[in-house]
Amino acid sequence: MSSLEALKKELVATVKAANDIPALEEIRVTALGKKGKVTDMMKTLGGLDPEQRKQMGQALNQLKDEITAEIESRAALLKNAALDKRLQEEKSDITLSPRPWPQGTIHPISRTVEEVSAIFAEMGFSVSEGPEIEDDFHNFTALNFPSGHPARQMHDTFYLPDVTGKTGDEAKRLLRTHTSTVQVHVMQTQKPPIRVIIPGKTYRSDYDITHTPMFNQIEGLLIDKTAHMGHLKGCLIEFCKRFFEVDELPTRFRPSFFPFTEPSAEMDIGCSREGGELRIGTGKDWLEILGCGMVHPNVLQNCGIDPNEYQGFAFGMGVERITMLKYGIPDLRTFFESDLRWLQHYGFGPMENF
Numbered sequence: 001m002s003s004l005e006a007l008k009k010e011l012v013a014t015v016k017a018a019n020d021i022p023a024l025e026e027i028r029v030t031a032l033g034k035k036g037k038v039t040d041m042m043k044t045l046g047g048l049d050p051e052q053r054k055q056m057g058q059a060l061n062q063l064k065d066e067i068t069a070e071i072e073s074r075a076a077l078l079k080n081a082a083l084d085k086r087l088q089e090e091k092s093d094i095t096l097s098p099r100p101w102p103q104g105t106i107h108p109i110s111r112t113v114e115e116v117s118a119i120f121a122e123m124g125f126s127v128s129e130g131p132e133i134e135d136d137f138h139n140f141t142a143l144n145f146p147s148g149h150p151a152r153q154m155h156d157t158f159y160l161p162d163v164t165g166k167t168g169d170e171a172k173r174l175l176r177t178h179t180s181t182v183q184v185h186v187m188q189t190q191k192p193p194i195r196v197i198i199p200g201k202t203y204r205s206d207y208d209i210t211h212t213p214m215f216n217q218i219e220g221l222l223i224d225k226t227a228h229m230g231h232l233k234g235c236l237i238e239f240c241k242r243f244f245e246v247d248e249l250p251t252r253f254r255p256s257f258f259p260f261t262e263p264s265a266e267m268d269i270g271c272s273r274e275g276g277e278l279r280i281g282t283g284k285d286w287l288e289i290l291g292c293g294m295v296h297p298n299v300l301q302n303c304g305i306d307p308n309e310y311q312g313f314a315f316g317m318g319v320e321r322i323t324m325l326k327y328g329i330p331d332l333r334t335f336f337e338s339d340l341r342w343l344q345h346y347g348f349g350p351m352e353n354f
């Protein structure tokens with residue numbers, strides 16, 4: 001057997017014996033690398049006579065190709081085997097039954113957001129979200145709070161350090177004080193007709209029995225060419241009946257003020273507080289549920305929508321408040337204490353329908 005054939009046999013055998021990719025790479029280097037055996041033999045070609053050099057050169061090239069092919073096919077085999085092994089090891093048995101509830105629960109806030117979203121989805125609204133860190137424009141100016149307007153002070157805003165290189169309102173960054181900011185983002189980026197609801201976290205520097213520095217709101221926005229106050233009322237009355245599960249729910253709309261709506265209103269639902277117990281849907285008392293109104297033409301204008309062509313309504317409500325009312329949760333602060341007993345009591349199972 002020629003020395004070439006012997007070398008080929010030896011190399012093929014080592015390739016076949018290699019058990020992983022690094023070992024294969026080592027073989028490639030010792031055979032075909034700069035100082036490898038085949039390369040060494042190539043270097044001797046110069047000393048041969050022309051005919052021998054041609055034959056030997058071809059033979060060496062062929063050997064090189066064959067060994068490369070051997071290495072590649074062995075590498076493919078090893079990679080497949082490694083993948084099979086991994087798949088085998090990482091296999092998860094999806095036939096396992098779910099852990100018995102209650103191990104973990106869905107937080108009442110998440111539950112309410114899902115419920116409200118489902119009710120409005122049936123009325124053709126989709127869900128939008130926006131950033132919690134905002135600029136002054138989206139939180140105030142675009143929403144028709146002029147610079148220095150007292151309504152700005154009422155928001156107990158958490159300000160962040162000013163943006164460098166800017167001055168005045170333009171430099172102000174803050175934690176959004178309401179989800180109305182997302183109305184602005186939506187109107188700036190979507191063409192009417194628009195129907196969105198916007199759940200999200202909001203922040204105000206306030207802490208007592210009825211206020212926490214972080215709380216949740218759900219905002220609604222509808223813009224088209226014909227929407228009017230009657231549509232606003234119909235939509236919100238239907239929502240409250242569905243959410244509080246009372247068919248004959250008394251409701252009323254009281255005139256109010258928000259800079260971003262005109263006219264503005266607050267919506268109340270009927271309740272009784274007899275014997276210290278709150279019952280929704282009966283009695284002579286009223287409970288405030290949300291703020292609403294027709295989107296102010298200035299707001300449409302600020303967001304690039306022509307108020308001569310489009311109009312619409314908006315509303316906003318506190319998620320904690322409607323959750324407390326619906327599920328009889330007495331203290332706002334308990335929502336954020338992460339007390340396991342509370343979570344198991346007030347939380348919901350993942351499979352529970354509404």
Ligand code: DAH
Nearest residue numbers: 178180291292293314315316
């Ligand atoms: N942004 C108001 C707040 O935080 C709530 C609100 C009231 C939102 C009326 C609206 C609206 O969209 O029309 O108190």
